Amino acid sequence: MSVKVDLSRKATQGPPKKDRRPMERTALGEDDQQFFREAMADVRPLSDESNRFVPLPDADTKPAHPAPDDELETMARLTDLVSGSAELDITFSDEYIEGAVPGFAPKLMRRLKRGEFPLQNYIDLHGLTRQEAQEKVTDFILESYRTGFRCVLVVHGRGHNSENHIPVLKERLPYWLTRGPARKIVLAFSTAKPYDGGTGALYLLLRKRKGTL
Template identity: 45%
Template sequence: MSQKKKDEAFHNNPFKSAIKAMKDQEKKEAQDKAAAAAAEAAKRKAPPPPPKAKKGPKLSEADEAALFYSAMDGVQQITHRGEAPAPNPRLPELIDENAEALAELSELVAGQGDFDITGGDEYFEGAGPGIDRNLLRSLRRGDFSVQGQLDLHGMTQAAARDAVERFLADSRRAKKRCVLIVHGRGLNSKDQIPVLKESVRAWLSQKRVGNMVLAFATARPQDGGAGAVYVLLRR
C-alpha cells in the first residue's frame, strides 16, 4: 500500500472522533473539580453567619408590670412640674480692686461739707465733697462685697437712728468697707409713706453720721432694691 493511502486511512479512522470526545470530557471534568475545590476553599474562609436570636417566652401583663415597677424602684415623681427651679444661694462677691483703689483715693481728697444727693422717691445716692463719681458708680453696680447688714424693720425712728449710728461705728472699727442697711419701702406703714427710708437718707448725709461715710446708693434688686441702701465707709 502506498504512503498516500496509509495517510488517508489514518485520517478516516472511526475511533479518532471518539478519542477526541473522551479527552474533551476529561478536560471538562478536571475544570469542574478545580472550580468545586476553589468554591469549597472560599466557603471555609468566609465567617460563619451570626446565630439567630432565640425568642424568649412571651411575658404576661402581670410579668410586664412587675418588671416595670422593679425598674422604677427608687425613682421619685416630679410634683412641681412647670415651676421654675429654686435659685442657688448667692455667693459672696469679691471686692473689685479698681473700686477699692478709687475709694482710697477719694478718702485722700474728700473734704468737709454737704453730701451731694441725687435721686427720687425710689432710688437715691449720695457722695461727700471731692468723691470721684466713678466710685459712686462702682458702689451702685455692686463692685464692693457686702460685709455687714442692718435690718430696721419694726423699729421706731428713734430706735432706728440709734441702731444705724451704732452699726456704722462698729462696722468701721471692724475695718469693714461696704455695709447694707435695709430700711424697707414703707408699704406697710400708714399711708404707705417710707418714713424710715427718708430718715436713713437724711441721717447718712448729716455730719454726725456722714463723718463715717464716703458714699451711699440704693441697693441692687438681689440685695433689697429700693428697700435697702449700700453704705461705703471711710477707713
C-alpha cells in the same frame, strides 16, 4: 374667512398642571460616596448638653459674691484722701436715693450702684420706730467703721406696713447719714440692687479707719 374662538372656554382653562411625581433619587457612585465620607469626616453630632437652653440671669437673683477688688480699694482710699468732711450731695426720687461727698469719683459711684463692692455687714430696720432706727443706724455705722468694714447694707424697707404706706425710714436715712457721727464716716450711699433689697435698702461706702489694713 372669519374664525370664531370660544373665549368662555379658554378663560376657564388654568395653567398646565405640573408633573407632581416625586423626583427619582440618583444613586451615588462609589467615587461620590467616598468624597462625601471624606468631606464629613470631621463633623461631630451636637450633644444634648450643647442643645440645652441657657436662661438669662434674673435681676432678683444675687450673683456670686464679688471678690475683693484691688482697683476698687485703691480708688476708695484715694477718695478718702481727697474728700473732706463737707456735707454729702444727695439725689432723691420716689424710688432711688444716692449721695456722695464732694469730689467723689463718678466711676466709683457707678460701681457702688451696680453692687460691685463685697458687702461686709448689714442691718435690718424693719419693725423699729424712727427714733430706734436712727440710734441703730448710728451705732451700726460706728461699729462697722471701727471694725474696718468698707461697704455695708442698710435694709430700711419700702414702708408697706407704715401709716399711709409712707416709707418714713427711707426718707429720713439720707439726713441721718449726713449728720452726727455718720457724717465723717460715710463716703457715699446708693439704692441697692434688687437681689440685695432694691428700693428697700441702701449700700453705704465707709471711709477706711486709720491704722487698719
